[in-house]
Amino acid sequence: ETGVTQTPRHLVMGMTNKKSLKCEQHLGHNAMYWYKQSAKKPLELMFVYNFKEQTENNSVPSRFSPECPNSSHLFLHLHTLQPEDSALYLCASSLELNEQFFGPGTRLTVL
């Protein structure tokens, strides 16, 4: 256990559904990250939040919408996804530029 939790662990959704992924850390970290991991591209950085402010959006389609209400919680809102969005979505947190602590991921399947 790294101290970063993600829910749900598995999610199957249709292309017209709306769902949200949740990430939580109580490590006192100031930065939180969303990554997409798929067979095509091993690890893609999607979003970075530092002290609740988004500092990076890596050209992610608008059907992915992040939300960071406080330094401990990070959400990824999903709507009208495509089958190619099926992947493992990983959340991580860190203190400044130090090592990142990863959650177990959410395995997303879009039908």
Added chain:
Amino acid sequence: AQSVAQPEDQVNVAEGNPLTVKCTYSVSGNPYLFWYVQYPNRGLQFLLKYITGDNLVKGSYGFEAEFNKSQTSFHLKKPSALVSDSALYFCARSTNAGKSTFGDGTTLTVKP
């Protein structure tokens, strides 16, 4: 240009032999370098890091890495591989601007 490169998709070694997983980085600013390991169906786990100081860094599970400025490399090493070391290994870098970049990963297979 990619900030971190892992030139090998796959590394195979026999149990008990030394292992090396390669990583090179592009030169811009002071590199904060990291190694992570990912076991099947799990998130990434931090192994070790180089921020400053000694070029040889020791980490979890007997792994170590050497920061080589002249060769811009940060190869991961272990003197004697275990079958349980078989996993996906990622090299990563953070910049002063707060940007993190991961390599494409190297699958290590240790055969008994």
